[in-house]
Amino acid sequence: xxxxxxxxxxxxxxxxxxxxxxxxxxxxxxxxxxxxxxxxxxxxxxxxxxxxxxxxxxxxxxxxxxxxxxxxxxxxxxxxxxxxxxxxxxxxxxxxxxxxxxxxxxxxxxxxxxxxxxxxxxxxxxxxxxxxxxxxxxxxxxxxxxxxxxxxxxxxxxxxxxxxxxxxxxxxxxxxxxxxxxxxxxxxxxxxxxxxxxxxxxxxxxxxxxxxxxxxxxxxxxxxxxxxxxxxxxxxxxxxxxxxxxxxxxxxxxxxxxxxxxxxxxxxxxxxxxx
Numbered sequence: 001x002x003x004x005x006x007x008x009x010x011x012x013x014x015x016x017x018x019x020x021x022x023x024x025x026x027x028x029x030x031x032x033x034x035x036x037x038x039x040x041x042x043x044x045x046x047x048x049x050x051x052x053x054x055x056x057x058x059x060x061x062x063x064x065x066x067x068x069x070x071x072x073x074x075x076x077x078x079x080x081x082x083x084x085x086x087x088x089x090x091x092x093x094x095x096x097x098x099x100x101x102x103x104x105x106x107x108x109x110x111x112x113x114x115x116x117x118x119x120x121x122x123x124x125x126x127x128x129x130x131x132x133x134x135x136x137x138x139x140x141x142x143x144x145x146x147x148x149x150x151x152x153x154x155x156x157x158x159x160x161x162x163x164x165x166x167x168x169x170x171x172x173x174x175x176x177x178x179x180x181x182x183x184x185x186x187x188x189x190x191x192x193x194x195x196x197x198x199x200x201x202x203x204x205x206x207x208x209x210x211x212x213x214x215x216x217x218x219x220x221x222x223x224x225x226x227x228x229x230x231x232x233x234x235x236x237x238x239x240x241x242x243x244x245x246x247x248x249x250x251x252x253x254x255x256x257x258x259x260x261x262x263x264x265x266x267x268x269x270x271x272x273x274x275x
Contacts, residue, residue: 008242016131017195017248021234023143024192028204029230030150031185033223034161036209043080043182044202046095046102047189050076052198053106055123060113065123066138069190076102077186081179126197126249139191146184157181158219197249204230207256214260214267233259 008014035041054069076098083094131139150157159167160177168174185205193201212225237252244251 004243005239008239013131014238014242016133016136017238018235020131020136020139020143020191021195021238021252022231023140023147024188024195025204025208025230025234026227027143027146027150027184027188028192028201029208029226030147030223031181031188032205032207032209032230033212033219033226034157034181035185035205036213037161038181040181041202041206041209042092042095043077043185044189044205046080046099047073047077047186048193048198048201049099049102049106051189051193051201052124053102053109055193055198056106056109056113059123060109065194066135066190070142070187073186073190074183077182078179081182122197123194124197124199125247126193126195126200127247131195135194142187142191146187149180149184153177153180162219195248196252197247200249200253203249203253203256204234207253207260208233211256211260211263214263215270229256229259229263 050073054072055065058065058068080098156172156177160174164174208226208230211229212222216222216225233255234252237255241248241251
């Protein structure tokens with residue numbers, strides 16, 4: 001077993017996947033707690049479909065995927081938040097509007113560009129083989145930026161997450177920090193969707209947060225547990241995908257699902273013991 005792990009770690013594409021995956025998993029888990037508590041978790045799903053659309057365009061036009069996807073998905077996050085804040089279109093309806101529109105455009109572009117190619121399939125379901133050295137460098141830089149901004153504005157994001165009205169009353173610009181949260185989420189989605197796949201990347205945001213909340217109640221405890229769970233599940237899923245020849249994104253999500261079930265059972269048992 002140890003020899004197998006050592007052999008895996010000696011592979012360049014596994015090293016790249018680990019570096020990017022751990023950073024993206026950390027970013028997604030930290031942002032996920034705030035998104036789930038604010039009931040914005042479906043934003044991740046909506047932005048991932050926008051990401052599929054941008055990747056389809058990049059594949060057809062032979063553009064560099066990350067450089068094209070990042071600004072477009074960030075703009076989509078801004079529009080999605082503005083639509084959600086608009087009383088005429090509720091948050092879930094705004095997400096559904098952008099999700100279906102982006103998916104439809106992406107499918108049409110894919111069809112006109114020659115159908116479902118290997119690249120498009122990898123973008124949809126994820127592949128650890130498509131991370132180039134330049135992708136890794138850009139992903140590391142942006143992931144560090146996301147983590148740094150989250151830590152720097154932690155207290156304000158915490159205030160906006162739990163009581164937005166009170167935060168506004170104390171002088172905190174809640175709309176600004178909601179926008180920051182959406183932009184950081186957009187960056188995380190773009191960085192992770194090439195490895196996890198556009199259809200599965202939102203699982204990195206939702207699962208660790210829900211898993212941790214099944215056992216812990218304090219925000220800081222949930223944040224720490226979510227980060228640990230996300231990284232461990234990613235590593236387990238990544239190695240499993242290589243050993244059993246399964247898609248990386250699906251393997252990571254299944255690892256998160258199993259962990260979620262285990263934590264829920266533990267949380268139920270602990271609740272009964274306290275009674």
